[in-house]
Amino acid sequence: xxxxxxxxxxxxxxxxxxxxxxxxxxxxxxxxxxxxxxxxxxxxxxxxxxxxxxxxxxxxxxxxxxxxxxxxxxxxxxxxxxxxxxxxxxxxxxxxxxxxxxxxxxxxxxxxxxxxxxxxxxxxxxxxxxxxxxxxxxxxxxxxxxxxxxxxxxxxxxxxxxxxxxxxxxxxxxxxxxxxxxxxxxxxxxxxxxxxxxxxxxxxxxxxxxxxxxxxxxxxxxxxxxxxxxxxxxxxxxxxxxxxxxxxxxxxxxxxxxxxxxxxxxxxxxxxxxxxxxxxxxxxxxxxxxxxxxxxxxxxxxxxxxxxxxxxxxxxxxxxxxxxxxxxxxxxxxxxxxxxxxxxxxxxxxxxxxxxxxxxxxxxxxxxxxxxxxxxxxxxxxxxxxxxxxxxxxxxxxxxxxxxxxxxxxxxxxxxxxxxxxxxxxxxxxxxxxxxxxxxxxxxxxxxxxxxxxxxxxxxxxxxxxxxxxxxxxxxxxxxxxxxxxxxxxxxxxxxxxxxxxxxxxxxxxxxxxxxxxxxxxxxxxxxxxxxxxxxxxxxxxxxxxxxxxxxxxxxxxxxxxxxxxxxxxxxxxxxxxxxxxxxxxxxxxxxxxxxxxxxxxxxxxxxxxxxxxxxxxxxxxxxxxxxxxxxxxxxxxxxxxxxxxxxxxxxxxxxxxxxxxxx
Ligand SMILES: Cc1ncc(C[n+]2csc(CCOP(=O)(O)OP(=O)(O)O)c2C)c(N)n1
Ligand SMILES: [Mg+2]
Numbered sequence: 001x002x003x004x005x006x007x008x009x010x011x012x013x014x015x016x017x018x019x020x021x022x023x024x025x026x027x028x029x030x031x032x033x034x035x036x037x038x039x040x041x042x043x044x045x046x047x048x049x050x051x052x053x054x055x056x057x058x059x060x061x062x063x064x065x066x067x068x069x070x071x072x073x074x075x076x077x078x079x080x081x082x083x084x085x086x087x088x089x090x091x092x093x094x095x096x097x098x099x100x101x102x103x104x105x106x107x108x109x110x111x112x113x114x115x116x117x118x119x120x121x122x123x124x125x126x127x128x129x130x131x132x133x134x135x136x137x138x139x140x141x142x143x144x145x146x147x148x149x150x151x152x153x154x155x156x157x158x159x160x161x162x163x164x165x166x167x168x169x170x171x172x173x174x175x176x177x178x179x180x181x182x183x184x185x186x187x188x189x190x191x192x193x194x195x196x197x198x199x200x201x202x203x204x205x206x207x208x209x210x211x212x213x214x215x216x217x218x219x220x221x222x223x224x225x226x227x228x229x230x231x232x233x234x235x236x237x238x239x240x241x242x243x244x245x246x247x248x249x250x251x252x253x254x255x256x257x258x259x260x261x262x263x264x265x266x267x268x269x270x271x272x273x274x275x276x277x278x279x280x281x282x283x284x285x286x287x288x289x290x291x292x293x294x295x296x297x298x299x300x301x302x303x304x305x306x307x308x309x310x311x312x313x314x315x316x317x318x319x320x321x322x323x324x325x326x327x328x329x330x331x332x333x334x335x336x337x338x339x340x341x342x343x344x345x346x347x348x349x350x351x352x353x354x355x356x357x358x359x360x361x362x363x364x365x366x367x368x369x370x371x372x373x374x375x376x377x378x379x380x381x382x383x384x385x386x387x388x389x390x391x392x393x394x395x396x397x398x399x400x401x402x403x404x405x406x407x408x409x410x411x412x413x414x415x416x417x418x419x420x421x422x423x424x425x426x427x428x429x430x431x432x433x434x435x436x437x438x439x440x441x442x443x444x445x446x447x448x449x450x451x452x453x454x455x456x457x458x459x460x461x462x463x464x465x466x467x468x469x470x471x472x473x474x475x476x477x478x479x480x481x482x483x484x485x486x487x488x489x490x491x492x493x494x495x496x497x498x499x500x501x502x503x504x505x506x507x508x509x510x511x512x513x514x515x516x517x518x519x520x521x522x523x524x525x526x527x528x529x530x531x532x533x534x535x536x537x538x539x540x541x542x543x544x545x546x547x548x549x550x551x552x553x554x555x556x557x558x559x560x561x562x563x564x565x566x567x568x569x570x571x572x573x574x575x576x577x578x579x580x581x582x583x584x585x586x587x588x589x590x591x592x593x594x595x596x597x598x599x600x601x602x603x604x605x606x607x608x609x610x611x612x613x614x615x616x617x618x619x620x621x622x623x624x625x626x627x628x629x630x631x632x633x634x635x636x637x638x639x640x641x642x643x644x645x646x647x648x649x650x651x652x653x654x655x656x657x658x659x660x661x662x663x664x
Contacts, residue, residue, distance in 0.1 A: 015061075015218075016058055016062075016214060016215060016218040017061075018283070019278060019284060021061075021214055021274075022274050022275060022284070023292055023296065024054075024081055025054035025057070025270065025271045025274065026296050027080060027086060027300065028050055029051055029054060029271060030297050031086060031089060031093075031300055031304075032047075032050055032076065032245065034300050034301060035047040035049075035093050035304075038304065039249045043094075044094060044107070045095065046107050046108075046249055046250070047108075048074070048108035048248045048249070049074070049243075049244070049246075049248075050074045050077060050108070052182060052212075052241055052242040052244035052265070052269070052270065053074040053075065053076075053077065053180055053182070053211075053243070054076075054214075054271060055077070055213060055214040055217055055239075055241065055270045056075060056077060056078050056150070056178065056211065056239065056241075057075075057077030057078040057081035057082075058215070058221070059078060059148060059178065059217060059218070060081035061081065061218055062221035063221070063225055065083075067146050067148065067225075068116045068131075068145065068146075068147045068410075069082065069116060069117050069118070069147070069148040069150070070118045070120070070127040070128075070130065070150065071118075071150050072120050072124075072127065072150045072151055072155075072180070073108045073109055074108075076108065076110070078117075078150070082112070082116075083112075083114075084112045086299075087303045087306070087307060088100065088112070089110075090307035091307050091310060092105075092107055092108070092110070093107040093108075094107075094304075094307055094310070095313070096310045096311065096312060096313070097311040097312060097313045097314070098310060100112060100113075100443075101441050102313050102317070103313035104313075104440065104443070105119070105121075105441050106122065109121065109122060111445070111446070113442070118130070118134075119438060119441060119445075119446055121433060121434060121441065123429065124151075124152060124155035124158060125151060125155040125160045125161050126433055126434050127149055127150075128149055128158070128160050128161050128165075128177075128402070129163060129167075129398060129406065130402055130403070130406035130430075131147050131149035131164065131175060131406060132164045132167050132168050133404060133405060133406020133408075133414075134406040134409050134410045135147040135174050135175040135234075136171060136403060136407060137407045137409070137412050139171065139172075144174075146225055146228040147173075147174065147175040148221075149178065150178045150180060151177065151179055151180070152180055152181075153179055153180065153182065153184075153194050154184070154185020154193070156179055156196075157194070157195070159426075160398050162195075163394075163398050163399045163402070164402070165177065165205075165236070166394070166399075167394065167396075167399055168234035169233060172231055172232070172233035172234075173234055174229055175228060175234045176228055176235050176236075177234060177236045178221075178237050179194075179196075179237065179238045180211060180239050181194065181196070181211065181239060181240050182243035183243075184243060186247045186251060187247070187253070187256040196208075201238075205235060206235075206236040206238055207220055207224070207236070207237055207238065208238045208240065209237055210239075210240060211239025211240050211241030212240075212242070212268060213273070213274075214270070214274065217239060223235075224237055242265040244266065244269065275289060320443075320444075321444040323480070323504050323577075324444075324447065324449075324502070324503035324504050326502070326503055327528070327530050328498045328499060328501075328502045328504075328506075329498060329502070330494070330528050331350075331493070331494050331497030331527070332497075333350060333353050333493065333494075340519070340520050341489045342514075342516050342517055342519075343489045343510065343511075343514050343516075343519075344376060344378055344516065346490065346492045347378045347453070347493070347496060347510065348377070348378055348382070349493060350496045350497050351382060352382060352385070354413075354496070354497065355382060355385075356386075358413060358500075360411060360413050361389060361412070361413045361415055362390075362391070362407060362412050362413070362414050362415070363383075363386075363415050364390075364391050364392075364400065364403065364416045364417070365379075365416055365417030365418065365419065366393055368382075368383070368390060368391075368392060368393075368417055369383040369392045370382070370383045370384045374417065375419055376455055376512060378453070379417070393416075397418060397423055398427055398430060400418060401418075401426075401428075401434075402429075402434065403416075404435065404448070404450045404452065405435050405438060405450065405505075407450075408447075408449055409446065409448075413450065413500055414450040415450070415496075415500055416452050416453070417452075417453045417454070418452060419455070420454065420455055420466070420467050421454040421456040421469060421471050422465075422467055423466065424471065427452075428474075431481065432478040432481075434448075435450070436478045436480030436505065438480075439480065440479070440480055447504075448505045449504060449505070450505050450506070451496065451500050451505075451506050451508060452506070452507045454507065454508070454509055455509075455510050455511075455515075456469065456470045456509040456511060456512065456547070457469070457511040457512060457513055457547060457548050458513065458598060460512055460513045461641045462639060463637065464637065465636045465637055465638070465639075469599070470485070470509060470598045470599050471599065472485060472546075472547075472599055472605055473599050473604040473608075475507050475575075475576070476575050476608070477603075480505070481505055481506075481507055481576060482499070482502075482507065482574070482576055483507050483509070483575040484509070484573060484574050485546045485573065485575060486511075486547075486573060487511070487514065487546065487548070487551065488514075489514075489519055490519075491533070491573060492508075494527060494529065495508055496508060498528075498529045499529070509547065511547040511548045514547075514548065517551075529574050530574050531573075531574075531579050531582065532570050532571065532572045532573060532574070532579035532582040532583065533571040533572075534569070534570055534571075534586070535550060535553075535569045535570070535571050536554060536557055536569040537568055538566035539566045539568070539589065539590060540565050540566045540567065540592065540662065541567050541568070541592035541593070541594060541658055541661055541662065542570060542586040542589075542590045543556070543557065543568065543569050543570070543593075543594050543595075543654070543658070544570050544583055544593070544596070545570070545571060545596045546571060548598055549598060549649065550571045552596060552649070552651050553567075553569045553596055553654065554569055556654045556655050556658065559651070559655060560658060560659075565659075567658060568586050568589070568590060570582060578612075580613065584618070584619055587619045591623055591624040591625075592623070592624055592625050592627075592662070593610070593613065593623075593627040593628070593661075594628045594630060594657045594661055595610060595631075596629075596631065596654050597629070597630075597649070598632060599631065600631060600632040600633060600634050601629065601633055601634055602634050604629075604631060606629045610629060613627070614627060625660075625662070625663075630653050630654050632647045632648055632649060633647060635647050
């Protein structure tokens with residue numbers, strides 16, 4: 001009684017309506033049973049059960065409707081408790097056109113924009129860093145909202161879980177991590193593996209809760225939420241519970257779990273436990289229970305039958321929502337280059353302009369704060385002048401890549417810097433699996449407008465294998481990311497400003513060899529980032545380049561002019577999407593093609609471009625010689641300048657290729 005009173009006083013949230021909640025748990029379980037049966041009948045393709053995790057939905061009663069939840073795939077009860085209709089979950093199971101992902105995601109990969117439940121992707125742990133990004137956004141905006149991030153026990157061994165927890169602790173973020181520990185990751189028992197079991201989690205941040213008891217979960221959540229809302233920072237709620245069914249419909253847990261274990265689990269079924277308690281307390285009678293369960297079962301059956309009749313997704317629509325419908329628009333920012341600026345000046349000026357004109361712009365990256373202002377000085381004096389918008393990140397690229405989409409979800413425009421693209425490895429997961437897929441996998445309901453800046457490339461000398469790459473081909477291969485590379489200061493400013501006004505995730509690779517070169521703007525280039533730039537007109541051969549290679553191509557063309565070879569140089573600027581029209585138009589005129597790229601050969605963007613361009617009948621008919629790719633071979637870049645020079649494409653290699661193309 002006293003505890004009850006204390007809770008009433010301390011809690012700002014309503015109490016958990018136990019009887020209603022019991023029936024919600026039954027509803028969730030019935031949906032699982034129905035999906036299991038339908039899978040066996042061949043009426044569903046995949047079933048991922050939440051059975052045993054139903055008590056977790058009690059969290060919904062301890063938070064506000066505009067708090068954000070990042071659920072994971074066993075959170076059916078939590079979805080229902082937040083307000084998602086069971087019919088909607090039936091559509092998800094059946095991958096119908098009107099499901100949350102339009103049939104694109106596997107079933108149980110929950111998402112409900114209306115109820116602030118953020119789309120769950122399949123890679124385990126992918127939600128942790130974005131959750132923290134959203135919590136950071138709430139804190140920066142001075143809002144009192146909090147974030148709930150749910151995750152399985154095995155997935156807490158993903159590095160991103162630690163990065164997320166570290167950032168949440170560092171910034172005292174309003175977030176609660178909910179670990180649903182069912183003791184297994186598929187067939188692997190986790191009791192000797194979880195950070196809790198191996199004492200890798202500090203006790204102060206972690207609370208062990210009976211995850212089969214909705215009241216215990218509700219109480220613990222209410223306390224953790226109160227702490228989060230009052231600037232007390234994160235809590236890890238570690239819920240001990242059971243996975244009552246096999247991992248998925250593709251698994252049979254009887255192979256790896258003992259019969260006694262399965263029986264013991266069934267005996268502590270959270271639904272039965274709550275039912276018994278309510279019967280004992282006199283809140284429910286057996287008759288009422290039987291009649292309610294019967295009704296729920298029949299309702300669930302009928303709504304799945306109804307959902308089966310709904311429209312399937314249209315195959316012809318699978319390509320929608322890769323990008324926003326709005327192309328990048330020309331930046332109104334006029335970087336009139338009175339004096340001759342270099343790329344560092346131009347990047348700095350455009351970032352300054354964006355910070356000044358949009359308080360939602362946040363810069364985040366390693367060493368970007370003053371007095372250093374970035375290892376290349378790209379952000380010099382920006383943290384001094386915009387201390388509430390410019391922040392050093394920890395030395396953790398996954399954090400940079402993962403905070404960005406979460407912060408975007410909180411309404412900010414992240415412009416984040418990876419110190420060198422060579423170190424993108426840890427951020428790759430977020431870039432390719434989270435950022436690049438979010439819009440597509442939610443039919444545009446969620447999106448990731450953000451900019452990632454990354455110095456790239458060689459010709460600088462002494463960069464070695466990991467300060468010399470451009471790596472654009474890795475990202476060109478990931479549908480859903482725009483990839484840009486400027487070759488002049490003016491272009492850098494235009495591309496950054498346009499990208500920051502857009503609605504898509506944009507990776508801008510900045511060739512650091514150009515950082516200190518003063519290149520006058522010729523004011524003839526297109527202002528639209530998606531349009532290639534014809535830097536030099538010619539009639540005999542089309543040379544396609546981007547980044548550092550544009551300069552090489554221009555000087556090769558100059559050298560060839562006295563020999564009577566007129567080369568047209570096209571700087572594509574936007575690798576994804578690529579302006580094939582402009583190149584095709586040029587090729588139809590010249591009939592000859594050489595592409596020069598810094599990246600290495602196999603499966604590279606240049607290789608792909610040759611394939612796409614020559615697939616055009618008009619181009620093919622007019623080709624006078626085979627297209628050529630001048631690039632680095634499949635070899636790493638050595639530290640010694642001689643070793644670097646031996647592998648990066650240069651003017652002589654390009655001239656040789658152009659001449660070979662001319663004689664055929
Ligand atoms: C990054 C990644 N690796 C592997 C998988 C395949 N996989 C899916 S679920 C899972 C086990 C997850 O266990 P846990 O986090 O404990 O959650 P549970 O399924 O037990 O609820 C694995 C290995 C995946 N989806 N993502
Ligand atoms: Mg597990």
